[in-house]
Amino acid sequence: MLECYGKKLLRVNLSTRTIRAEALDDAFIARWVGGMGFGTRLLTQEVTPQADPFGEENTLYLCVGPLTGTLAPLFAQTCIVTKSPLTGGIINSYAGGHLGGALKATGYDVIAIEGRASNLVYLLVTPEGVRIVDCPELAGLPAAEAEEAVKTAARRDDLHTIAIGLAGENRVRYACAISETRAFGRGGAGAVLGAKNLKAIGIAGIGDVRVADRDAFVTAMGAAYETLRKDLAQPWSVLGLFGRAGTGTAIGMVNERYALATRYHRQSHFDKAEEIGGEALAKKYPTRPIACLACPVHCGMLHPTVKTRWGPVWTRGPEYETMYSLGSLCFNDDTDMLLMANKLAEDYGMDTLSLGVTVAFAMECAERGILPRDALGDGIPLEFGNAEATIRLIHMIAHREGLGDTLAEGVRRAAQALDQGAESFALQVKGMEFAAWMPERMRGIAVTFSTSNRGACHKRAPIGAELMGFIPMDSSEGRAALVASIQDKVNAIFTLVSCRFLEFALPTQQYVDLLNAASGLQYTEESFLRLGEAIWNLERLYNLAAGISGDEDRLPDICFQPPPDFPKDAKPLTREDFATLLRDYYAARGWDAQGRPTPERLALLGLEPNPIG
Amino acid sequence: MQVTVRFAGPIRTLAGRQSEVVTLPEGAVVRDLLQLLADTLPTPFRLEVLTPLEEGRAPLALLLVNGASLRNLHELNRPLADGDIIAFVPPMAGG
Numbered sequence: 001m002l003e004c005y006g007k008k009l010l011r012v013n014l015s016t017r018t019i020r021a022e023a024l025d026d027a028f029i030a031r032w033v034g035g036m037g038f039g040t041r042l043l044t045q046e047v048t049p050q051a052d053p054f055g056e057e058n059t060l061y062l063c064v065g066p067l068t069g070t071l072a073p074l075f076a077q078t079c080i081v082t083k084s085p086l087t088g089g090i091i092n093s094y095a096g097g098h099l100g101g102a103l104k105a106t107g108y109d110v111i112a113i114e115g116r117a118s119n120l121v122y123l124l125v126t127p128e129g130v131r132i133v134d135c136p137e138l139a140g141l142p143a144a145e146a147e148e149a150v151k152t153a154a155r156r157d158d159l160h161t162i163a164i165g166l167a168g169e170n171r172v173r174y175a176c177a178i179s180e181t182r183a184f185g186r187g188g189a190g191a192v193l194g195a196k197n198l199k200a201i202g203i204a205g206i207g208d209v210r211v212a213d214r215d216a217f218v219t220a221m222g223a224a225y226e227t228l229r230k231d232l233a234q235p236w237s238v239l240g241l242f243g244r245a246g247t248g249t250a251i252g253m254v255n256e257r258y259a260l261a262t263r264y265h266r267q268s269h270f271d272k273a274e275e276i277g278g279e280a281l282a283k284k285y286p287t288r289p290i291a292c293l294a295c296p297v298h299c300g301m302l303h304p305t306v307k308t309r310w311g312p313v314w315t316r317g318p319e320y321e322t323m324y325s326l327g328s329l330c331f332n333d334d335t336d337m338l339l340m341a342n343k344l345a346e347d348y349g350m351d352t353l354s355l356g357v358t359v360a361f362a363m364e365c366a367e368r369g370i371l372p373r374d375a376l377g378d379g380i381p382l383e384f385g386n387a388e389a390t391i392r393l394i395h396m397i398a399h400r401e402g403l404g405d406t407l408a409e410g411v412r413r414a415a416q417a418l419d420q421g422a423e424s425f426a427l428q429v430k431g432m433e434f435a436a437w438m439p440e441r442m443r444g445i446a447v448t449f450s451t452s453n454r455g456a457c458h459k460r461a462p463i464g465a466e467l468m469g470f471i472p473m474d475s476s477e478g479r480a481a482l483v484a485s486i487q488d489k490v491n492a493i494f495t496l497v498s499c500r501f502l503e504f505a506l507p508t509q510q511y512v513d514l515l516n517a518a519s520g521l522q523y524t525e526e527s528f529l530r531l532g533e534a535i536w537n538l539e540r541l542y543n544l545a546a547g548i549s550g551d552e553d554r555l556p557d558i559c560f561q562p563p564p565d566f567p568k569d570a571k572p573l574t575r576e577d578f579a580t581l582l583r584d585y586y587a588a589r590g591w592d593a594q595g596r597p598t599p600e601r602l603a604l605l606g607l608e609p610n611p612i613g
Numbered sequence: 614m615q616v617t618v619r620f621a622g623p624i625r626t627l628a629g630r631q632s633e634v635v636t637l638p639e640g641a642v643v644r645d646l647l648q649l650l651a652d653t654l655p656t657p658f659r660l661e662v663l664t665p666l667e668e669g670r671a672p673l674a675l676l677l678v679n680g681a682s683l684r685n686l687h688e689l690n691r692p693l694a695d696g697d698i699i700a701f702v703p704p705m706a707g708g
């Protein structure tokens with residue numbers, strides 16, 4: 001039973017420089033399964049909801065799952081759970097690549113990082129032991145250079161790494177943690193690491209992963225590959241398109257549906273969308289698809305050494321969401337700039353979504369006269385479509401220089417600081433900047449953005465169904481309940497730390513088959529989805545205790561002012577629609593009218609009435 | 614009347630163009646447009662986009678009229694109007 005787990009947690013306290021291994025008991029593992037489940041349960045027990053995200057009292061949990069390190073397809077990711085400096089609530093964030101496999105091979109299912117080092121350090125977890133290493137020489141280095149330095153010093157070819165750049169060190173609230181060519185993007189995990197003075201983590205392991213029932217696991221794994229193979233063999237497989245041109249292949253489709261947020265939501269269609277999309281980049285620049293561990297999709301698009309007017313660029317991406325945030329939203333159609341901005345975001349370690357929205361917000365403020373057009377200096381006007389302005393702002397934010405210091409706080413805090421009505425158009429929910437979608441156009445996005453525990457996050461939305469027309473994107477009927485069910489399902493698969501894209505092809509039962517065969521647990525599809533719902537409620541209770549009330553399940557005013565280029569028969573979101581959606585959502589969740597989980601619902605989910613702390 | 618036909622993402626390669634303005638007789642429906650495109654655009658576009666679309670085979674490229682997807686094959690008889698924008702787009706999943 002539970003053969004696929006190391007059953008250990010590594011607890012590292014940077015304040016006291018103590019390191020100890022703790023056993024994870026069987027009941028905990030069986031109940032919370034892994035990844036997001038482990039991280040959520042641990043944080044909600046160990047980190048007080050009142051904790052300062054930048055304080056010693058915050059803890060960052062690095063978690064893998066039961067299928068990590070096996071050859072089952074698309075389980076390469078690693079999960080971070082911590083208290084977000086952007087939202088003040090709980091955040092879960094994921095990166096693919098090869099880190100998860102390395103962590104699994106150490107025998108630890110979780111690394112909990114507590115406290116704060118007195119000076120800049122990195123953490124090394126290898127078969128030789130666990131060490132905290134002083135590294136003043138790495139201060140200010142780009143993430144990739146810090147990762148390389150740690151690998152060189154450790155003299156291990158099998159070391160996989162996480163690092164932060166200058167933005168993390170400077171506590172830019174949306175700083176991310178980079179892991180080689182991948183990023184733990186949303187919610188500011190990089191800033192939490194920066195506040196802990198932890199520049200990097202290097203991990204190498206030599207352990208095998210065992211499974212409970214080898215024959216059943218091989219069968220389930222074969223079935224999963226067969227499902228993927230059939231999907232990828234279809235001429236119009238979305239995953240197949242991702243493998244050819246990356247996630248940016250989608251931009252033309254979204255654009256033609258008039259759902260591509262452009263020029264700060266003043267337009268839903270961008271004439272230059274195709275010029276910044278995946279196919280265009282693959283045609284214009286040297287491009288090589290790269291994959292995470294055990295992934296036949298290979299959606300990562302590596303662009304090795306492109307010459308731009310700002311200098312040479314070597315970068316993976318930009319992803320679809322970056323084409324929106326630093327592209328269409330800023331009215332930018334300069335692909336050299338997009339590649340350079342993507343590289344700078346990697347070097348400094350910043351979430352490209354929050355970064356791009358923040359840059360666009362500054363441009364919108366200039367257009368509205370809230371910021372002066374010469375706010376950037378150097379004769380570079382702060383205006384939409386200005387590539388130089390975008391690049392300049394990225395540097396200013398990472399260095400917290402001038403206006404960049406205000407913008408490093410994210411659009412909610414920046415809008416509060418600038419005042420003059422800026423909060424009404426700050427594209428954020430609960431402090432997190434909008435992902436690449438338009439709530440005013442897509443009802444599922446309106447529900448997802450407003451109710452997500454992460455803030456304006458798109459990870460658990462019926463995007464494909466709405467864009468494809470399987471369900472009308474401007475109808476509220478049944479939409480809230482659908483979103484709730486997707487939230488539960490995605491939470492459940494994030495306990496396995498599955499890539500989000502696997503769910504495009506794999507039915508839920510196949511996840512359950514893999515989990516049961518690997519672990520010996522006996523989940524059913526129903527109990528698996530119920531696990532996802534329990535995690536969602538746990539997060540919600542934590543956020544409520546942290547002061548994020550149901551009043552924050554709302555959208556900014558700008559979402560009720562549809563852009564003039566919407567199709568003439570489109571039905572833009574109204575405040576009445578939104579009130580209905582939210583009421584339906586609370587009902588679907590079994591919550592009260594203020595959006596609080598009821599004791600009855602918690603009992604149904606196997607949670608005690610007050611499970612926080 | 615004139616309508617604009619746009620091709621998105623990978624469909625541009627099949628169609629060999631980004632967009633096209635097409636002149637149709639008054640009263641033309643979506644199916645008339647598809648027939649005209651089948652006669653004038655490269656064979657790969659016909660085989661990989663138009664034929665599956667007409668046969669209702671999934672997964673397929675979507676046909677949008679003014680940003681809205683056709684919900685069923687019956688809508689191939691939908692009348693077009695001057696200035697309409699018709700787009701062929703690849704599928705999308707997830708969220």
